[in-house]
Every structure is written in structure tokens, then in C-alpha cells.
Amino acid sequence: MRTRVMAACLLALSLVAPGCGGGKRAETAYVDHEPLPTDTMTVRMDEPGRHGGRFVVGATSSPKTFNPIVANETSSSDLITQLYAALVDIDYLTQEDIPVLAKSWSFSPDGRTVTFQLRRGARFSDGHPITSEDVKFCFDVVLDPELHPSMQDALMMPVGGKAVPYTYSAPDSYTFVVTAPATDALILPHIGNVRIVPKHVLEPAFRQKRFASSYTTATPPESLVTSGPWRLKSYLENQQTVLERNPYWCGVDAKGKRLPYLDEVVFRVAKDQDVAAQMFHAGELDGLDNVKPEDYRQYLADQKSKNFTVYDVGASFNTHFLWFNLNRFHQAEKGHKAGTPRAEPTKYAWFANRDFRRAVSMAVDREAIIRGPFYGYGVKTWSVLTSGNARWYDSTITAPDFDPAAAKALLDQIGFTDRNGDGVREDPAGHPVAFTLSFNSDNKLRASIATLLQDDLAKVGIKLIPAGMDFNTMVTKFRHELDYDACLLGLGSAVPADPGMGANFWKSSGLTHYWDISQPEGRPDTPAEARIDALFQRHLATTDLAERKATFREMSQILNDECFVVWLPTSIMKIPVSSRFGNVHPSPMPHRIMWNSDRIYQKQASGTR
Amino acid sequence: MRTYLLRRLLQTIPLLIGISALTFLLLQLAPGDFLATMADNPQISPATIEAMRQRFGLDRPWWVQYLLYLKNVFLHLDFGESFSRHQPVFQVLGTGLSNTLLLASAAAVVTWGLAIPLGVLAAVRQYGWADKSLSFAAFLWLSVPEVLSGLLLLWFAARTGWFPIGGMRDLDYDLFTPLQRMGDLIHHLALPALVVGLVPLASRMRQMRANLLDQLRLDYITTARAKGLPEHRVILNHALRNALNPLITLFGFTLGSLVSGSFVAETIFSWPGLGTLTLEAINTQDQYLVMGSVLMASSVLIAGNLVADLMLAAADPRIRHE
Numbered sequence: 001m002r003t004r005v006m007a008a009c010l011l012a013l014s015l016v017a018p019g020c021g022g023g024k025r026a027e028t029a030y031v032d033h034e035p036l037p038t039d040t041m042t043v044r045m046d047e048p049g050r051h052g053g054r055f056v057v058g059a060t061s062s063p064k065t066f067n068p069i070v071a072n073e074t075s076s077s078d079l080i081t082q083l084y085a086a087l088v089d090i091d092y093l094t095q096e097d098i099p100v101l102a103k104s105w106s107f108s109p110d111g112r113t114v115t116f117q118l119r120r121g122a123r124f125s126d127g128h129p130i131t132s133e134d135v136k137f138c139f140d141v142v143l144d145p146e147l148h149p150s151m152q153d154a155l156m157m158p159v160g161g162k163a164v165p166y167t168y169s170a171p172d173s174y175t176f177v178v179t180a181p182a183t184d185a186l187i188l189p190h191i192g193n194v195r196i197v198p199k200h201v202l203e204p205a206f207r208q209k210r211f212a213s214s215y216t217t218a219t220p221p222e223s224l225v226t227s228g229p230w231r232l233k234s235y236l237e238n239q240q241t242v243l244e245r246n247p248y249w250c251g252v253d254a255k256g257k258r259l260p261y262l263d264e265v266v267f268r269v270a271k272d273q274d275v276a277a278q279m280f281h282a283g284e285l286d287g288l289d290n291v292k293p294e295d296y297r298q299y300l301a302d303q304k305s306k307n308f309t310v311y312d313v314g315a316s317f318n319t320h321f322l323w324f325n326l327n328r329f330h331q332a333e334k335g336h337k338a339g340t341p342r343a344e345p346t347k348y349a350w351f352a353n354r355d356f357r358r359a360v361s362m363a364v365d366r367e368a369i370i371r372g373p374f375y376g377y378g379v380k381t382w383s384v385l386t387s388g389n390a391r392w393y394d395s396t397i398t399a400p401d402f403d404p405a406a407a408k409a410l411l412d413q414i415g416f417t418d419r420n421g422d423g424v425r426e427d428p429a430g431h432p433v434a435f436t437l438s439f440n441s442d443n444k445l446r447a448s449i450a451t452l453l454q455d456d457l458a459k460v461g462i463k464l465i466p467a468g469m470d471f472n473t474m475v476t477k478f479r480h481e482l483d484y485d486a487c488l489l490g491l492g493s494a495v496p497a498d499p500g501m502g503a504n505f506w507k508s509s510g511l512t513h514y515w516d517i518s519q520p521e522g523r524p525d526t527p528a529e530a531r532i533d534a535l536f537q538r539h540l541a542t543t544d545l546a547e548r549k550a551t552f553r554e555m556s557q558i559l560n561d562e563c564f565v566v567w568l569p570t571s572i573m574k575i576p577v578s579s580r581f582g583n584v585h586p587s588p589m590p591h592r593i594m595w596n597s598d599r600i601y602q603k604q605a606s607g608t609r
Numbered sequence: 610m611r612t613y614l615l616r617r618l619l620q621t622i623p624l625l626i627g628i629s630a631l632t633f634l635l636l637q638l639a640p641g642d643f644l645a646t647m648a649d650n651p652q653i654s655p656a657t658i659e660a661m662r663q664r665f666g667l668d669r670p671w672w673v674q675y676l677l678y679l680k681n682v683f684l685h686l687d688f689g690e691s692f693s694r695h696q697p698v699f700q701v702l703g704t705g706l707s708n709t710l711l712l713a714s715a716a717a718v719v720t721w722g723l724a725i726p727l728g729v730l731a732a733v734r735q736y737g738w739a740d741k742s743l744s745f746a747a748f749l750w751l752s753v754p755e756v757l758s759g760l761l762l763l764w765f766a767a768r769t770g771w772f773p774i775g776g777m778r779d780l781d782y783d784l785f786t787p788l789q790r791m792g793d794l795i796h797h798l799a800l801p802a803l804v805v806g807l808v809p810l811a812s813r814m815r816q817m818r819a820n821l822l823d824q825l826r827l828d829y830i831t832t833a834r835a836k837g838l839p840e841h842r843v844i845l846n847h848a849l850r851n852a853l854n855p856l857i858t859l860f861g862f863t864l865g866s867l868v869s870g871s872f873v874a875e876t877i878f879s880w881p882g883l884g885t886l887t888l889e890a891i892n893t894q895d896q897y898l899v900m901g902s903v904l905m906a907s908s909v910l911i912a913g914n915l916v917a918d919l920m921l922a923a924a925d926p927r928i929r930h931e
Contacts, residue, residue: 056780061889064693072647073693073893148660150653163656213695237704238881239777266780271876271885274760278767279774472894476640504654511655518655 032258033247037121039103040252044091045583048253049601054264055581057593058276058285062238062269066224067215068195069141070149078591079241079267084195085228087116087135087176088188090496092587092595095391097188101130101196101227101250102176111183111543114191118174123248124198125224125231132170134227137199139168139178141206149212154190157181161521166190183541185548186500196227229260229598241267251598261601265594280576281306287577287584289592293375296574303576311586313573315379315388317493320449320568322437323515324351327482330520342482346431351485355414357563361400362407363460364453370569373448377572383556384505386570388588389497394553399560399567407460418461425461434463435485438477441468446488449568453488478514487514488568495589499539499552506536506555515564528562531555580604610922617918621911625904630675632903636896637671643692643894665692678900688904689897691890698901702886706905708777709882712805712871715798717863719806720813725853728817733844735822747811755870759804759877772800775879801878805871809863816859820852857924861917 030051063076068084071077087102099105102116122130142152143165156163157180164181171177180187197215201223205214215224221232229251230243243265251259268285270276273292279285281302291299299310327342341348350356370378382399385392400406411417415428425433437453439446450466457464469477477484491512494501504510508524511517516525524530532555539551559565575586575593583599586592594600643665644658662668666677681687688698727747731740750758766772773779779793824830825848833843872884879885883902890898 054780064691065695067695070695148657148664150647150657150661153654153657156654163654213690216694216696218696218700234783236778236881237701238885239879240780242780268776269881270775270879272879275763275775275877275879278763282767282770282774284774470640472639472641472645475645479645511653511658 030263034123034127034258036252036256036258037119037123037248037250039119039121039250040256041100041103041119041250042256043251043253043259043599045253045596045599046585047582048255048257049261049582049599050603051257051261051263051601053262053581053602054266055262055286055594055597055600055602056266056268056284057287058270058279058289059241059267060269060271060276060290062235062241062267063217065216066219066232066235067212068197069138069151070147070212072150074590078594079243080195081228081591082230082243082265082594082597083224083226083228083232084197086192086195087118088192090189090192092589093585095389095496095498097192100192101135105188107543108179112181112187113177113179114187116176116178118176119250120174122227122250125226125246125248126198126201127248128198128200128225130196130227131173132176133173134196134199135176135194136168136170137203137206138194138196139166141197141202141211142194144206144211146209147211151193154193157184183543185540185543186498187543189496189498189501198225198227201225230265233264238269238271240269243267249598253599260598262597265597280308283578286581287575287586287593289575289586291574291576293373293377293571296375296377299574299576303579307579308576309579309584311575311577311584313388313575313586313588313592315381315386315588316571316573317386317388317497317588318490319381319384319386319570320446320488320490321565322453322486322488322568323565324357324435324486325478325482325484326351326516326525326564328516328525330518343485346427346429347435347485350416350427350433350435353414354562355410356416357566358400359407359410359414359460360457360462361563361566362403362410363456363462364566364568365402365404365456366569367402368456369449369452372452373445374569374571377574378569379572380567381570382560382567384491384502385497385499385552388570388573392497392499392549392552394549394556397553397556397560400563404460411460411462416461423458423461424463432463433461434465436465436467437486437488438467438469438474438484439488440471440474442471445571446490450488479511479517482517489514493589497589499555500548503536503540506532508533526562528558528564532558614919617915621908624911625907626679628907629678629900629904632900633671633675633678633896636894636899639894641894642667643896646893678897688901691898692895693893694895694898698898699905701898702883702901702905705881705883705886705902706909708880709871709875709884710909712798712801712875712880712882715802716806716871717860719802720809720863721860723806724810724813724817725856728814729821729844729849731814731818732821732825735818740818743814747814750807751811755804755808755873756877758807759801759874762800762804763877766800773797775877777879777881801871801874801880804874804877808870813856813859813863816856817852820855821848824848824852854921854925857920858917861913861915861920863913 059075059078061075063079064073065071065076066080066083068080071080085100087100088097089100090096091098101119101122103119105114105116107114118132124130141147142149142155155166159181166178166180168178178191202211202214205211217235217237221234224232226246229246229249231246233242233244235241244263245260249259253259270279273290276285276288277295280288303310325343329336329338329340329342332338343351366380370376379387382397387393411425416425416433418425427433437450439450441447447468454464454466474487478487504512507513508519508529509521519525524533535551535555539548542548573588577584577586577593580603582601582603583596585596587595644662644667647653647658666674678689690696691698691701694701727743731743734740763774766774773796777797782790782793785793830843830848833847871882874880875882875884883906887899887902890902
């Protein structure tokens, strides 16, 4: 009996087996059923493609929400940028502002008011026209004081110490006017932050204060109405999100054929980097945007035989740096007078000494770091914007680089000498110069950088003690407890990767002004920070790119002369994508592969990697 | 029997409250909160973070937050909302739990489907080559960590192309016939179930072997053999039935532990289960999601134990729950 059941099971399995795994969907020819809008958007691309096919890209986790206004993390925003369009966006190749749902815009003479002309005939994925009423609705939602989504900050500007919102109006169905309370260099990217959702679907939820719980991952795909090139086909938590083309999308190629070319885009979850690599090699993924530098060589060697292309994207936009704890009590509390340092007073005295910080920077052998943890795929970086950023990179910004002899001389000069011959210098008061460097130990790259830093500093007579810890523990240390010595961290890229997006880093009152966070508004601790604050203000208050570049250069140079942060190298990114696809242009900005998914196309009807 | 069941169910309430209090306390002791990572985003202002903290109720002392949580649970059966997903926690956890239970059941089939026949074989052929090689293989597998066996099987899948590399469904699942869908599921389930199911195999097999050997030494077996019963009937009809008794209790226990045991395999095989969700919730400190998933996993464990007790009573007429 038992054997018969077993045999029946095996038979059933063999009957269904051909259907699984390798079974590829039969392709049906694409027919455009909808008339093109009056104002089509002609998309720039290398070559016109053909319709059909599917692109599967790896993702580290699945989206948490499909609501573009309350979404907060990259796994959601990666999908949201595909599903919803804004009035303006940036061209990832040139980082220039480009019109999307708006066909054009004009500035008022004072530069504070922008008047957008919307694209006539643009439609949501349910066929409903996209009008200025929808745009106005989205602005209402973003600026709602009760909902207070994190993107609200983009539509607010500090004026006279108070956050003042943009004002806006919709004089007719296809005109939308936005006025900033003061000149705002980033007004277009800020407006582009607001992705357009359908008023006719979401207004009731907004009125009933249920907006945040609308368009969640539990929403049935067919009722998710989108404004971008794609709409949701299916969603399986921690598994895959499948997008299909929005049949009403206004984008067309040079021949006037409607985009996107691909039938489907799939974001497939592979939590583990090694598993994702296996999936890519097995042809289950067509593109991978988080390859480890140690694997680059293997990918480069395999690309011919396995029919994929390794795209060299250049320097990553992610930076690595360390800083010393310069925080002080801003007001008297718990037996501490205002102005006393948060770190141990002896150590604070070293950290606050600019020459000490410069000596540390000169002790760091950055080339050794590039050869080591970066496997040769790294470049030196001296600012928040790396050499990968064609628009903002400035090669004239300098900082104290590796020069151990100069570092030793500088330490001697400020009285840090090794008086007891144990290899570690003592400060003038006789304290051995030793400090701990906190980093999150789950980041293997930072762990190996910390070890190299320990060796480098030992060579000039400074004892660095690496202290690996859980990420949240470290964040609590440098944000709330403020009782650490030094920290090793990195910053990711904003979109657009514009210095103006880094207000919290540059401004002395910011939360990511790591070395001395949240200083009282208008009362920075050092004259150098006061100058940076003023420069940043100027940087944002003009739309003149040349002037913005000059102010960016100047604040970066002050930061580096003071050595508030000690810059470390940045990795070079390589992105492997199947050679079956055309118009692939990986960018250092997220989403690195799919940012131009509307024009990526599959070269032949069938065939595998 | 009914009073016993009722008593057991009532006992679980203080137990679950205790578990929830402990979980909540541990979450509070962990550094940072859900908004900590967001504060690291240079584009979000401190004022916005503060506004969000208020909206999520994270600005209140932890015990106030916990009492409010209990109040909502008891008065409205409201277990809170996930901060990142803006959905009720059980809506988020539902599919994850069912996927995990699916994997756990498949793993149980692997464990018990192999442990019982192999254990019987080892007992019947005691000290024979089959017994020795089975013990060797079982212990070898027992000493391989789950992560390694998972990655090895994944590598095997990648090299041969016989199995999908992780995931639960083929991309064309929607176009499949019901039969193909079942085949697709089994195809995806095979390797993760093997990884999870083979871990407890060694001990279960040894237990089966020992139990059966104990029974075979008893007088009633000698009697049965003396009556001239064929050996296979002596073993299958008489000895095996009695030898299975202690294993039934174990089965219930493993039901609970299989849920927690599948967390590692879920990550390696990208299986969209409760483990993946829970880990993500813990990493982002999505506190009510963590609470919900801990309560869910505990309930499964408690239910497993209860089922074990009930099954034992059903199998052994000497045991009665009064």
C-alpha cells in the first residue's frame, strides 16, 4: 500500500515537473490599445528598443508600503519611483532637472515662484486624467500637520528661525504654481520629491485620517492606481514584486512608440549577498546592484562565457569617514556646567586640537586601505560628494593625506611625545594618547578598516582601540549618550546627490553634524562652523550653479582644514547585468539599475543567459 | 477532558502576558528605537523625527506604552500596527506564519518519514552494517550547522539546476494549472524542508531505535514469537505500536521547535516566512510587529505541547486528563 502511494506521488511530481522552474512564459506581441496623449514625453535613449520581455533584479528586502508619501526606506522607495511619477525628476546621467508629468516650467523674476504646465493627456493607470488637482491634493497631504510625513521637510524652508511651508495653487487643470518662502536652490528637486497619487481614489481616506494606511502592501494590486510607467501586477512579501506596464504612460521613444518596452519588471528578494550571487550566476536574476568588491575579479572573468556585462559605474556615492567627539553640554544638567565636554576632559582636549585631528588624518595610509578591504577597487575621497559625482565633484578640494613623518612632527610640536619609551605618546600632562574607535561590527568593511587604522596610528605613536558594536548601540552612543571617543561611519547618497540635500550634516544644528550634533540654532561652537553655517545658507539661497559650486568648495575646504571628519576612501562600483538587455546604464544613485527601466529592453524574443 | 482543555487554555493567558511583558521590556532595553535609523538621514529634520515619535507614541515612558498595548489588546483585540507598513500586525504576520507552518510541516514529514523506518531498520538489524552506517550518517549530519548544509544544498541547486535557488514560487506561477502549482511548491519546498527536517533526524532515529529495542526485549514479544507469528507482524503490529508512544509526545514538542528551527533556512532559501519578518522587525525595532510575532510563535509552541498531550491520551488508554 505504502509503496503504491509513494509511486503515485512520484508520478504526480513527474507530471507537473516540466511546468516548474525552467518554464518560460510564451511571449505575446505587444499591441498599444490606448491612444497616445496630446503631450507625449519623448525619452532620450541610446537606441530604440523592442517591446516584450521581463527583467528580474535582485533586492535585499521587499517593500513595506506602496504609499509614496509615507514610505521611509529604500526597499519601498525603489519600487515607488517605478510606480509613481512626479512633475519633475532628475536625469541620472547628467543630474539635471527634467520634466516628467509637467511638460515645462518657468521661474518668476525673483526665482521664488515656479509655474508648471502639466502634460495634457497624461493618465493614471486606471485611465483617469492627471490634473493639477491631483498635484494640489498631494501637496496638501505632504504638508498635513497631523500626518506629518518625513518628506514634509522638503516642502519647508527655514525663514527667520521658523520653518515656513511652500505655498501653491492650481489656477487651472493644467497649471500648477509653487512659491517658496525664500529663494531655494533645490526647489525643483523638492517638488520632484512629491510623487503624484490619484485624488479620486485617495481623497476619502485622507479626509477620514486613514491616509497612512492606504496603499499598503495588503492593497489588492488592481486597486493600486499609479502615475508612473509601471503598475503593480503582484506582490508576495519577502519574495517578489512584479510590475507590469502602465498602458496609459505618456513616455514614448524617438519613433513615437509608447514606453516602457519591457512587459514586466520583477524585484526578487535575496536577503543574503552570496545567495543573490548564486541566483545571478544561475540566470535567475538579470541584474545585481550590491556585488562585493572581493568578487569583482570573478565577475569580470566570467562575463564573456556567461553572457553578462560588468558595468563600471565609477566611484560609489557612499562615503566613509571617522570623527572625534567634540560634543559639549549645551545647558547645565546633572552636575555638568554648560560648555563642559561630553567626552573625558583629557581626551576632549586632544580632540578639540585641530593639529591632533590633522595628525591623525596624516597617519592614515589610504592606499593601503584601498589595496586591502577594497581589493584595489577604491578611490580617495575628500568630500561628501565623491569623484563618481560628475556634477559636483571638485578635485581642488584638499585635506591632509598620508604623511607619517609630518604627522609625527606635528604631534611633537603640540607636545605629544613618548616620554616613557613604550611606543605610545603622552600628552603634555602625561596621559598616554589612546582612544577607542566605535563602529558597527556587522559591517565587515568598516571592521577591517578599523584594524588598518589601528596599525597606522600605532606607527605614529597613537593607540587606537577598535570597538565593534551593534549598529543601534553605536547610533545611541553618538546621538544620545555622547560619551564616546571617536566613531567610524559612512553616508549614503541622496537623490539628487546635491550638497544642498545635506542640511543636517553641514548645519551645526543638524542631527548628522556628527562631531558636535544639534548645537543651539545660530550659536555654533566654533568660528569655523559659524562660517560653514553661513556658507550653507548662501549655497541654498541661489540658483546660480557656479556660485553654488563655489560655496560648496569653500565649506568643504573649511571642513577639511579643520579636519572635523577624517575622510577615508570610497569603493568603486561594478554592476553586472545580463547582456540580453539594451539601454542599460547603471548609475551610482539608487535605484542603480532600474532608474531607467522605462527604456531598458530585451534584445531578442527568446534565449537565455 | 473538557475541563482539562479549558484549564490549559486559561493557563496560557497569564503565560502569554508574561511573554509579552518580557518582550516589551527587552525591546525597551535595546538601544535606539524605530526612528533612530531615520534620524541618520540627512534630509529629515529633528522636528519631523519628534513629530513622528509622538504619532507612534514612542515619546511616552515604556510602561505607559505597554499598559496602553494591553488595554487595546483586551478591550479591542487590537495588537497594534506595524510602524513601517501601517498595517495591523497580524495582517502582516499572517502569510508569514502560514508559510513557516508549511515549511515546518514539510520538514516534519522529512524528519518523521525517515526517522521511523530508519530507526526500525536500525533496531531490527542491531549492530549490523545498516545500523552502523545509519548512525554514522545521522551523526555526521547532526554535526553540520544548518547554515552550512543550507548553503551546500543551495550550491548543489545552482550547479545542477535541478532545484530553484530559494524562493517559494516560480515567476510564472499565475499562469500554472493547479497541478503545476502544487508541483512548483514541492519543487521550491524540497531543499529548505530537507535542511530543517534533517537536523533532528539523528536524535529521532536513535530514539526510535532505542524504544523498539526496549520493547523487543519484553516478555510479550517472546510470547508472540513463541505463538509462531511471522517476525514482520511481531515488529509492526506489536512492538512498533508500543515503541511509538514516547515519540508522540516528542512530535508535539518538535512541532513548536520546528517553527523556530526554520528561521535560518528561511533566510538562506529566501523563504517568505515568519522568521524573515521577525528578524526584519527586530532590526528596525518595529516594536508591535516584534510583539505580534513573538506572541504568535509562543502560541504555536504552546499549541504544539497541548496537541502532544492530547495525542498521548488518545494513543495510550492508561493516560486520562482529568
